[in-house]
Amino acid sequence: MKPRVAIVAPGAMGSAIAQRLNEHGFQVYTSLTGRSAASVARARQCGMHHRPDPELAHADIFLSIVPPAEAIGLARRFAPLFQAQGRAPVYVDCNAINPVNAREVGRLIQESGAAFVDGGIIGGPPRPGTPGPALYCSGAAAPAVTALREGGLRVRVLSGNAGDASALKMSYAGITKGLVALASTMMLGAVRNGTAQALYDELAESQPHLLKHFARAVPDMYGKAYRWVAEMEEIAGFLAPDDTGQDFFRSAARLYERLSRDDGRGAQEVAALSAFLAGGDAPERSPAAPA
Numbered sequence: 001m002k003p004r005v006a007i008v009a010p011g012a013m014g015s016a017i018a019q020r021l022n023e024h025g026f027q028v029y030t031s032l033t034g035r036s037a038a039s040v041a042r043a044r045q046c047g048m049h050h051r052p053d054p055e056l057a058h059a060d061i062f063l064s065i066v067p068p069a070e071a072i073g074l075a076r077r078f079a080p081l082f083q084a085q086g087r088a089p090v091y092v093d094c095n096a097i098n099p100v101n102a103r104e105v106g107r108l109i110q111e112s113g114a115a116f117v118d119g120g121i122i123g124g125p126p127r128p129g130t131p132g133p134a135l136y137c138s139g140a141a142a143p144a145v146t147a148l149r150e151g152g153l154r155v156r157v158l159s160g161n162a163g164d165a166s167a168l169k170m171s172y173a174g175i176t177k178g179l180v181a182l183a184s185t186m187m188l189g190a191v192r193n194g195t196a197q198a199l200y201d202e203l204a205e206s207q208p209h210l211l212k213h214f215a216r217a218v219p220d221m222y223g224k225a226y227r228w229v230a231e232m233e234e235i236a237g238f239l240a241p242d243d244t245g246q247d248f249f250r251s252a253a254r255l256y257e258r259l260s261r262d263d264g265r266g267a268q269e270v271a272a273l274s275a276f277l278a279g280g281d282a283p284e285r286s287p288a289a290p291a
Contacts, residue, residue: 200280
């Protein structure tokens, strides 16, 4: 018998994982209370069934997939329900949070009597015809999550130490998303100083693989920048006590915060990045340097 799975919340990642599980015969539940009409429609299209919180607490496996700032709050919301039910799921925190915060989630969940698994998702939402992301798991209960392999998910048990999966996620995201922040910063610097075309031409000649990567990864970031702000802050916390590393990722958070705004400066910088990647012909010496 396949385990019943609860996924909170039905965002882009959560709903795509739900669809993959649904296609393999799993029953997937979520909470649609307070969600937008678009979220409700997406969840239903992906085969997710609405249940109130007390019923979600009866699931066999509970996947927490929320923005980093909401991870601890979600654990606080469900821990009393797990304790009251007397039967609790394996709670998998899949969020991009640092190991300190992951262990705090673990403390809340384990005190409720439920089993806790530290998780980290690496890769984008699963799409038809692709293997999908890898869900790394760590902690004593991590082997229980391998039941989701029957649902077409790539579950990888990392270790028995809660916090290891989050540490891996922080390290990987720091490289991939940190590289996008660094590239965007230097492209904008070239634009402001009138050397955009020269930089593009040099990258095309000496670093074509990097330019090809940036041409895909930087525009892909625009719609996600608002979600990456908190993730950069989590990575900064992960790097303590490395002050220089923390400063870099706090600065990356401010960059993504700026690019996520649709005000004049944010939109202007996004336009400049797009123009650069189209061939280096961004407007010379604009936009103005950030305050």
